Amino acid sequence: MSNLNEYDIQFLIEKLQKGEPIPEDYKYKLFPIKQKEYELVYAGKMRKEDILANEDGVFPVPLQVEKVFNGEEYPSGNDEWRNMIVFGDNLQFLKTVYENKDPLIKDKVKGKVKLIYIDPPFGTGDEYDANRGQKAYSARAKGAEFVEFLRRRLILAREILADDGSIFVRMGYHFGHYIKVIMDEVFGKENFRNEFIVKRGAPKAGLIEQFEKIKSVGVFYDVLYWYSKNVNTLFNKILRQANKNQKVGKWSSFKKIYDRPTMRYEIEGINLKKGQWMWGKERAYQAVENYKKFLEITNRTKESLEEYWKRTGKCLEFVRRNGNSIQYWVSPRESVLVDNNWLDIKGYDHVTDYPTENAEELLARIMQITNSGDLVLDFFAGSGTTAAVAEKLGRRWIVCDIGKLAFYTMQKRILTIQDSKDLDNPNKKYGKKARSFITVNTGLYDLKKVFELKKDDYIKFVMNLFEVEPVDKRIAGIKIDGQKKDGYYCIIYPYWQFKEAAVDEEYLEDLHSHIGKKIGERLYIIAPANYVDFITDYHQIEKTRYYFLKVPYQIIRELHKVQFKKFRQPQSKRNVNDLEDAIGFHFIRQPDVETRILKKNGKLEIHITKFLSNYLEEETGNELSNFESLAMVLIDKDYDGSAFVMDEFYFAEDLIGKKKEETEEDIREDLKHKEKIIIPLQLEECGEKIMVVYIDIYGNEFKEVFTL
Numbered sequence: 001m002s003n004l005n006e007y008d009i010q011f012l013i014e015k016l017q018k019g020e021p022i023p024e025d026y027k028y029k030l031f032p033i034k035q036k037e038y039e040l041v042y043a044g045k046m047r048k049e050d051i052l053a054n055e056d057g058v059f060p061v062p063l064q065v066e067k068v069f070n071g072e073e074y075p076s077g078n079d080e081w082r083n084m085i086v087f088g089d090n091l092q093f094l095k096t097v098y099e100n101k102d103p104l105i106k107d108k109v110k111g112k113v114k115l116i117y118i119d120p121p122f123g124t125g126d127e128y129d130a131n132r133g134q135k136a137y138s139a140r141a142k143g144a145e146f147v148e149f150l151r152r153r154l155i156l157a158r159e160i161l162a163d164d165g166s167i168f169v170r171m172g173y174h175f176g177h178y179i180k181v182i183m184d185e186v187f188g189k190e191n192f193r194n195e196f197i198v199k200r201g202a203p204k205a206g207l208i209e210q211f212e213k214i215k216s217v218g219v220f221y222d223v224l225y226w227y228s229k230n231v232n233t234l235f236n237k238i239l240r241q242a243n244k245n246q247k248v249g250k251w252s253s254f255k256k257i258y259d260r261p262t263m264r265y266e267i268e269g270i271n272l273k274k275g276q277w278m279w280g281k282e283r284a285y286q287a288v289e290n291y292k293k294f295l296e297i298t299n300r301t302k303e304s305l306e307e308y309w310k311r312t313g314k315c316l317e318f319v320r321r322n323g324n325s326i327q328y329w330v331s332p333r334e335s336v337l338v339d340n341n342w343l344d345i346k347g348y349d350h351v352t353d354y355p356t357e358n359a360e361e362l363l364a365r366i367m368q369i370t371n372s373g374d375l376v377l378d379f380f381a382g383s384g385t386t387a388a389v390a391e392k393l394g395r396r397w398i399v400c401d402i403g404k405l406a407f408y409t410m411q412k413r414i415l416t417i418q419d420s421k422d423l424d425n426p427n428k429k430y431g432k433k434a435r436s437f438i439t440v441n442t443g444l445y446d447l448k449k450v451f452e453l454k455k456d457d458y459i460k461f462v463m464n465l466f467e468v469e470p471v472d473k474r475i476a477g478i479k480i481d482g483q484k485k486d487g488y489y490c491i492i493y494p495y496w497q498f499k500e501a502a503v504d505e506e507y508l509e510d511l512h513s514h515i516g517k518k519i520g521e522r523l524y525i526i527a528p529a530n531y532v533d534f535i536t537d538y539h540q541i542e543k544t545r546y547y548f549l550k551v552p553y554q555i556i557r558e559l560h561k562v563q564f565k566k567f568r569q570p571q572s573k574r575n576v577n578d579l580e581d582a583i584g585f586h587f588i589r590q591p592d593v594e595t596r597i598l599k600k601n602g603k604l605e606i607h608i609t610k611f612l613s614n615y616l617e618e619e620t621g622n623e624l625s626n627f628e629s630l631a632m633v634l635i636d637k638d639y640d641g642s643a644f645v646m647d648e649f650y651f652a653e654d655l656i657g658k659k660k661e662e663t664e665e666d667i668r669e670d671l672k673h674k675e676k677i678i679i680p681l682q683l684e685e686c687g688e689k690i691m692v693v694y695i696d697i698y699g700n701e702f703k704e705v706f707t708l
């Protein structure tokens with residue numbers, strides 16, 4: 001090691017032998033920085049190679065298709081492509097794409113993504129306004145932690161871009177400059193294309209104006225950083241609508257101040273000593289001819305130059321002599337090339353009710369650099385603006401988000417896209433149904449490996465997981481495998497016997513015909529999730545509810561042998577963006593939910609009397625109280641029996657019945673003291689069936705359908 005002399009080597013050996021720390025000065029001698037003029041240095045910055053080799057403890061995860069939408073109307077076609085809404089942590093998802101093994105994405109995504117747009121949480125650590133003045137944003141990770149959070153994802157993002165792909169990253173003023181430095185490192189300074197300014201919510205000047213002196217002024221814009229993967233790539237033009245003046249044709253001087261002698265020649269009897277003409281000789285002469293021809297024709301037709309230009313296909317150019325000057329005709333323009341000031345369009349919008357929803361026109365402007373059929377990715381997808389615009393513009397798309405509200409908001413947005421605004425004419429509806437898309441879960445479990453477990457291991461494993469005590473019992477000839485703490489029995493669906501069958505209505509009817517009269521109100525059935533044909537969590541026949549305990553969800557922990565953090569779902573809207581560096585799995589244990597639906601004087605009410613997450617609270621080690629872990633209730637008021645299309649959502653905070661502005665701790669305290677939660681619904685807005693999804697803070701869901 002040429003950086004170290006004899007003395008250094010001896011000194012280091014001694015330090016190491018004594019187990020003493022190595023002085024900071026040796027950092028650069030031991031790990032010299034190659035080819036970098038400067039870089040951002042902070043605690044916890046991991047080497048790119050280590051991140052790509054999963055040394056950060058985050059691994060690729062299996063992708064599981066949850067549901068196919070519009071599959072019949074729009075079969076996936078020859079290339080077997082379906083657009084995707086992915087639920088899960090984006091780092092895991094990006095690593096899965098990078099690994100390029102999962103059959104769902106193998107050879108279809110890595111190296112094929114033409115455009116990535118992301119609008120990550122801005123890492124401010126404090127709350128600030130989004131679109132309608134509501135507090136929408138609170139990103140918890142601070143400083144270096146936030147920068148590294150994003151850097152790891154950007155490193156993966158670069159790897160999966162197509163060679164001619166590029167990325168747009170939206171940032172606020174708090175961290176934008178750090179992220180720009182990081183992007184220089186990750187993508188290379190030479191790949192920086194532009195920094196754009198885009199509108200954020202208008203600053204509240206009112207408050208500042210009350211004071212004599214100020215500390216600072218309001219903030220009007222966010223920034224977008226545009227980086228390409230390769231220096232030489234050229235992109236389609238990004239255009240914006242022309243303004244009034246640009247929409248009419250006008251004559252303008254043909255003389256330019258640049259000074260290229262080859263561009264000086266005689267035209268209509270005028271020559272130049274200095275400066276230059278705008279075009280080369282041939283082009284200019286042709287334009288002179290065009291104008292003379294027009295004069296000839298207009299004598300007869302009396303049409304204006306603009307009318308003539310339109311009639312002849314909008315492609316002719318004209319040059320004329322006017323007094324002592326030469327002029328060329330600037331044709332009327334519908335659109336002009338943008339510069340990097342994008343304050344002419346909206347930055348945020350509120351088509352959905354999701355905080356920090358970006359404006360569709362912003363995404364439509366960006367997507368001009370791509371072509372129809374190109375693959376577009378947004379892995380901080382939120383309300384799914386990128387997906388909606390890509391869908392409308394005929395691009396293929398993948399979006400990913402870790403929040404349940406985002407997941408269901410996007411699902412609804414795409415399923416009802418026909419009713420949303422047309423991009424070209426906002427007074428019109430878009431009118432077309434979405435092409436086929438799938439919803440995908442990440443990080444659940446590796447089903448194949450579960451199936452490889454020997455039968456006895458599997459039984460032991462799932463009993464443990466769902467806390468079922470084994471019993472040796474038969475009821476009406478049916479073997480009962482165990483009993484839950486609540487006293488109800490449980491059977492383990494023997495999928496190894498029925499590889500082609502599933503837990504469906506026929507199976508339950510048959511089971512019910514044997515034991516229905518003897519089993520009581522409830523029977524648990526443990527089965528791998530894809531062996532259960534119901535999307536709800538129980539199915540009722542007469543007085544018995546058959547509850548499905550789907551899948552050994554914890555298997556992923558067993559398989560990867562790493563300690564996962566559970567990711568948390570927010571309990572109030574303003575904390576939607578708290579979800580951050582969460583790696584791990586979801587659906588640990590289905591919450592225990594008891595509800596009733598009541599019809600009174602033309603009104604409907606859902607009464608929730610019990611909502612219990614069935615495990616120890618992670619941080620405190622305390623048992624969770626009733627309602628304490630409730631995060632959200634989502635409602636489809638007219639459930640069609642197959643797809644859950646969210647109509648309404650309530651955060652736990654909305655269900656407490658108090659004014660807002662509480663902290664998360666206050667919300668939990670209030671929830672603990674609730675005896676019942678009532679959600680009123682308008683009967684006339686409801687269809688025959690209502691589907692409700694109850695979600696706990698760890699993302700566990702309980703789904704039920706009420707038939708009116």
Ligand SMILES: C[S@@+](CC[C@H](N)C(=O)[O-])C[C@H]1O[C@@H](n2cnc3c(N)ncnc32)[C@H](O)[C@@H]1O
Binds near residue numbers: 088089090355402406
């Ligand atoms: C500012 S919002 C994006 C808004 C989006 N551009 C739109 O138009 O609605 C940021 C999103 O990042 C998501 N998010 C935060 N951490 C994440 C992670 N680790 N993986 C995936 N999504 C994450 C949040 O749930 C949130 O929806």
